[in-house]
Amino acid sequence: MTEINRQLVLRSRPKGLIAPGDLQLVEAPLPSLADGQALARVKYLSIDPTMRIWMAIDSYLPAVAIGDVMRAFGFAEVVESRHKEFRKGDKVVGFTGLQDYCVIDSADKRGSFRKVPPVPFLSDTAFLGVLGINGLTAYFGMTEIGKPQKGETLVVSAAAGATGSIAGQIGKIHGCRVVGIAGGPEKCKWLTDELGFDAAVDYKQADWKEKLAAATPKGIDIDFENVGGEIMHEVLERMNLHGRVVLCGLISGYTKGDPALENFHMIIVKRLRVEGFILIDYLDRFMEAATQLGKWKMFGKLKSRETIVEGLEKAPDAINMLFTGGNIGKLIVKV
Amino acid sequence: MTEINRQLVLRSRPKGLIAPGDLQLVEAPLPSLADGQALARVKYLSIDPTMRIWMAIDSYLPAVAIGDVMRAFGFAEVVESRHKEFRKGDKVVGFTGLQDYCVIDSADKRGSFRKVPPVPFLSDTAFLGVLGINGLTAYFGMTEIGKPQKGETLVVSAAAGATGSIAGQIGKIHGCRVVGIAGGPEKCKWLTDELGFDAAVDYKQADWKEKLAAATPKGIDIDFENVGGEIMHEVLERMNLHGRVVLCGLISGYTKGDPALENFHMIIVKRLRVEGFILIDYLDRFMEAATQLGKWKMFGKLKSRETIVEGLEKAPDAINMLFTGGNIGKLIVKV
Numbered sequence: 001m002t003e004i005n006r007q008l009v010l011r012s013r014p015k016g017l018i019a020p021g022d023l024q025l026v027e028a029p030l031p032s033l034a035d036g037q038a039l040a041r042v043k044y045l046s047i048d049p050t051m052r053i054w055m056a057i058d059s060y061l062p063a064v065a066i067g068d069v070m071r072a073f074g075f076a077e078v079v080e081s082r083h084k085e086f087r088k089g090d091k092v093v094g095f096t097g098l099q100d101y102c103v104i105d106s107a108d109k110r111g112s113f114r115k116v117p118p119v120p121f122l123s124d125t126a127f128l129g130v131l132g133i134n135g136l137t138a139y140f141g142m143t144e145i146g147k148p149q150k151g152e153t154l155v156v157s158a159a160a161g162a163t164g165s166i167a168g169q170i171g172k173i174h175g176c177r178v179v180g181i182a183g184g185p186e187k188c189k190w191l192t193d194e195l196g197f198d199a200a201v202d203y204k205q206a207d208w209k210e211k212l213a214a215a216t217p218k219g220i221d222i223d224f225e226n227v228g229g230e231i232m233h234e235v236l237e238r239m240n241l242h243g244r245v246v247l248c249g250l251i252s253g254y255t256k257g258d259p260a261l262e263n264f265h266m267i268i269v270k271r272l273r274v275e276g277f278i279l280i281d282y283l284d285r286f287m288e289a290a291t292q293l294g295k296w297k298m299f300g301k302l303k304s305r306e307t308i309v310e311g312l313e314k315a316p317d318a319i320n321m322l323f324t325g326g327n328i329g330k331l332i333v334k335v
Numbered sequence: 336m337t338e339i340n341r342q343l344v345l346r347s348r349p350k351g352l353i354a355p356g357d358l359q360l361v362e363a364p365l366p367s368l369a370d371g372q373a374l375a376r377v378k379y380l381s382i383d384p385t386m387r388i389w390m391a392i393d394s395y396l397p398a399v400a401i402g403d404v405m406r407a408f409g410f411a412e413v414v415e416s417r418h419k420e421f422r423k424g425d426k427v428v429g430f431t432g433l434q435d436y437c438v439i440d441s442a443d444k445r446g447s448f449r450k451v452p453p454v455p456f457l458s459d460t461a462f463l464g465v466l467g468i469n470g471l472t473a474y475f476g477m478t479e480i481g482k483p484q485k486g487e488t489l490v491v492s493a494a495a496g497a498t499g500s501i502a503g504q505i506g507k508i509h510g511c512r513v514v515g516i517a518g519g520p521e522k523c524k525w526l527t528d529e530l531g532f533d534a535a536v537d538y539k540q541a542d543w544k545e546k547l548a549a550a551t552p553k554g555i556d557i558d559f560e561n562v563g564g565e566i567m568h569e570v571l572e573r574m575n576l577h578g579r580v581v582l583c584g585l586i587s588g589y590t591k592g593d594p595a596l597e598n599f600h601m602i603i604v605k606r607l608r609v610e611g612f613i614l615i616d617y618l619d620r621f622m623e624a625a626t627q628l629g630k631w632k633m634f635g636k637l638k639s640r641e642t643i644v645e646g647l648e649k650a651p652d653a654i655n656m657l658f659t660g661g662n663i664g665k666l667i668v669k670v
Contacts, residue, residue, distance in 0.1 A: 008645055017658060023651045045668040047644075047653045060613050072650070098650045099670060112619075119631060129530060129665030130632055130639040131625050133614060139624040140617045145610045147345070161657075162639075162665035168629075169637050183660045190663060195354075195638055236601045245602075245609040255658050266571045267580075268611035274482045274580040276603035278395050281466060282475045286449075289474040290466050293501075297465055302504050303530055304465040304497075309382075312341055315407070315433050316358045318382045322496075323352060323590050325518045328525060330464035330497035333380040335409075335435060 005030050007069045008098035013056050014256045021097070022055070023070055036106040040076035040113075042096045046128040048073065048162075052254045054212045059269045069097040072131055075116070075124055076102060079291075088247035091116040093127050113293045133163035138224075146222045149261050150175030153216050155235050158226035158251060160187035165195060176222070179215045181208075183229060209234055228252045228264060228287075236276075268318040305329030340365050342404045348391050352592045357390070357431070358405055371441040371563045372416035375411035375448075377431045381463040383408065383497075384561075387589045389626040394604045395598030404432040408468055410459055411437060411453070426451040428462050469497035473559075476581040481557045488551050490570050493561035493586060495522035500530060502583075507531050511557070514550045516543075516566060518610035544569055552576075563587045563599055640664030 008023045033039055039179035045290035053059050054071050054330045064071050074096030078086045086092065094113030096102040104113045114147055116127050129135065142148060146167075154171035158164045159180025168191070171178040177212035180191040180200045201208050212234060219240040226233050228250030236245070247268050267274055284290070296302040309318045321327050343358045366373055388394050390407050399406050409431030413421045418441055421427065429448030431437040439448045451462050464470060481502075483489060489506035493499045494515025503526070506513040515526040523535035534550035536543050547569060554575040558566050563585030571580070582603050593613045602609055617624070630638040642662035644653045647670045654663050 008647065008650055018651045020651075025648050042647075042670045044442050044581070045670060047650065047657065047662075047666040047668055049657050051654050052658070059461065060615065062389060069534050070650075082490055086375060098647065098668075100647060114385050119629060120630070122519055124630070125641055125643070125665070126639070127639060128636055128667055131628050134665060135628045135637075136617065136621060137614045140614065140620070141612055144617075145612055152366075160663050165612075165639065165664055168639060169631075173631065173636055183525075184526055190640065194640075219605070233598055236598055236605075236607070239416060239605050239607055241605050243605060244451065245605050245607055247609055247611040249395055251658065264609075264611075266574070267566055267609060268612075268613065270571075270574050271576060271577050271611050271613055271616060272571070272580055274579050274582055274599075274609040274612075276582040276606050276608075277476055277480055278597075278603065278606055279472045279475065280395065281606060282471065282479075285475070286471060287527075289471050293466050293474055294396055294454060294457070294540045296508065297461070298336045301508055302465055302470075302501060303463070304500065305525065305529075308458055308460070311436060312343065312380075312433065315343055315380060315382065315405075316353045316355075319386050320352045322382065322384050323387070324520075327560055328522055329500055331382040332381055332460055335377045335380060 001329055003030055004028065005099055007100075010055060010064045010066055010068055010070050012066070013063075014052070018052075018055070018157070020270045026235060030101060033080060033082045033103070035082050036084070038078050038081035038086040038104040040078045040086075040092060040096070040101055040102050042074050042102055043074045044075040044125050044128055045096065046073040046075075046096060046133055048133060049251045054177070056254075059265075068176060069099050071095060072098045072145050073128065074102075075128055086113070091124065091130065100143050129162050130166060130294060135187045137163050137248060138166035138170055141224060141248050142167055142174075145246045146171075146244055148174035149224060151177070152221035153177045153179065153218055154211075154222040154224065155179045155181065155216065155220045155238075156224040156226070156250070157181045157235065159197070159200065160192055161226060163248060164224065165191070167246075168197055169195055171222070171224075173329050177216075177218075177308050179212070179220075180321055181212070181227070181235075203231060213238065215322050218234075226251055228262075233265075234330065306332055308332045308334050338365055339363065340434055340436045342435075345390060345399045345401055345403055345405050347401070347528070348398075349387070349525050353387075353390070355515055366438050367392060368415060368417045369418050372417070373413050373421040373439040375413045375415035375421075375427060375431070375437050375439055377409050377411045377435055377437055378459050379410040379463055380431065380433060381410075381468055383468060383588045384584055384589060390398075391589075394600075399437045403566045405433050406430060407433045408463065409437075410463055413439070421448070424445070426459065428467060434442070438637070449665060464497050466503060470501050472583060473501035473505055476559060476583050477502055477509075480581045481506075483509035485556060486512070487556035488514065488553055488558040489559065490514045490516065490547075490551065490555045490573075491559040491561070492516045492566050492570065493584070494526055494532070494535065496561060498583060499559065500526070501562050502581075503532055504530055506557070512553075514555075516547070516570075538566060548573065548599040557581065559583060561586055562599075567599075585650075642668055643667050643669050645669045
């Protein structure tokens with residue numbers, strides 16, 4: 001066992017891609033353990049797009065502080081323990097950080113470390129991917145929000161990534177037509193030939209929008225969105241009525257400007273549900289609503305005010321009033 | 336009864352506000368009725384922001400064709416009938432169009448006309464507002480999507496408009512703290528003094544963002560969004576985790592450029608549900624997911640691939656690979 005702990009420390013917040021010096025490799029002594037702590041040797045580190053957000057801004061987790069070891073999820077093995085729950089030799093996953101050794105502390109309220117059970121046929125690295133952050137993300141995103149139904153069309157962006165590749169396969173398991181969007185022929189071939197996607201669209205090809213249209217002849221019912229920007233826009237254009245967008249990531253924006261300026265970024269960080277609606281979908285329930293509204297109105301719980309413009313010929317001006325703030329309450333033209 | 340029918344016909348699609356000539360007033364003869372038709376005198380026209388969309392683009396309804404009478408919802412009285420369901424004297428609401436007289440046709444599959452019941456204390460115009468499009472929109476938007484809970488904070492934009500003013504009052508009925516955003520002191524005063532809103536924020540004041548923050552000390556749980564743009568952005572900034580955004584309208588964008596280019600417009604038109612999520616909310620269900628994923632993996636239903644980069648010092652380059660498309664499947668650093 002080496003006596004030093006190499007660490008990657010955040011020195012500056014990156015602009016665009018990470019530049020040399022944003023993360024600095026330093027050597028620290030191995031920490032000595034207090035009661036309730038365990039020391040673990042980091043074996044594997046999960047590399048995820050969200051790390052770029054942690055480097056830049058406060059989001060669903062606070063930004064990593066300048067001077068701190070960069071946050072990362074990883075797989076580690078306990079080498080020394082004064083912690084009740086972990087023994088030497090235990091394999092764990094949790095927020096190890098980008099370093100050789102990490103300390104597991106029972107005072108850590110987040111309790112981010114958990115033991116990995118010995119599962120036959122599964123490699124250690126599976127606990128970072130298919131059974132780790134990515135698999136779990138794909139699972140909950142698809143089952144809780146996407147709610148795939150047999151025969152529906154699912155489109156996954158960044159489909160050859162760790163999360164997208166699993167989200168798409170979960171769609172296949174549920175009987176969806178699954179179309180992946182990825183960059184380059186190798187990734188696309190992997191999606192269709194190995195993972196069983198029904199089609200893959202290479203967004204680096206000039207005609208990718210036509211290819212996407214051809215691959216989704218019945219429109220799109222579910223968008224498992226990892227990318228944002230132009231790709232998401234094109235997918236939204238092809239969505240069917242009442243479709244679901246599982247907003248998992250917006251990787252196209254992470255290295256551009258301040259991602260906090262993007263409304264869709266806030267929808268993710270705050271786990272908002274944004275739902276568009278139009279009254280015509282509720283035609284068969286008009287009586288219910290009108291009855292309730294009428295009661296409220298009669299009991300004085302609903303007040304209303306009207307701005308009435310006289311004359312059919314004034315209707316164009318009346319429409320414009322809506323956009324110049326001219327009316328209060330209901331705007332009506334008396335013919 | 337006059338023998339002519341004045342109509343406002345769409346001549347050109349407006350740029351920005353409606354300009355003279357976009358809608359032309361013409362005089363047509365009164366239509367003669369065939370079997371299954373009724374003629375109704377239009378009394379009141381509902382003036383709604385969505386009309387600006389109908390003039391410009393195909394959306395949830397096709398754009399009004401150039402040369403057609405402009406579409407509008409209105410209140411009318413039957414003056415002559417060869418229609419089984421409507422008699423002379425019946426009061427109706429439906430898509431009358433911007434004209435003096437409209438024909439109700441039993442062949443109209445949309446069946447857009449319905450009789451208005453005689454309700455005591457309610458004026459005819461109430462069927463265009465509080466019991467009409469706006470009331471119904473506020474009702475279904477709040478009950479089906481907003482789902483207001485006692486003690487939550489609701490923010491309504493365009494709060495002094497026909498829909499917003501009712502949405503806010505429905506929030507009060509459900510026990511919410513209700514904050515309206517509107518333009519000018521008269522509108523704001525109406526919201527707080529007459530309608531019982533807890534606060535009103537005048538977005539025309541320079542310090543409106545600070546006022547919004549002060550009025551929503553516990554953040555915002557529900558956004559009944561009618562405006563979009565900068566106002567929506569500021570509201571989203573103050574949303575609480577797991578908040579709901581009832582996306583009803585984006586009036587700030589209707590007179591600017593092509594609203595179809597806006598992703599939020601598509602969410603409305605297609606009635607999409609867009610939901611952001613982050614894995615950490617599902618911590619207590621990790622076992623369930625990992626067990627299912629593990630089964631799928633063992634039965635060959637889930638395939639995965641890893642790109643492994645060796646060496647802790649390579650981690651910064653590895654993070655960048657995610658943004659340059661360098662990896663397929665799960666990206667891992669072996670320490």
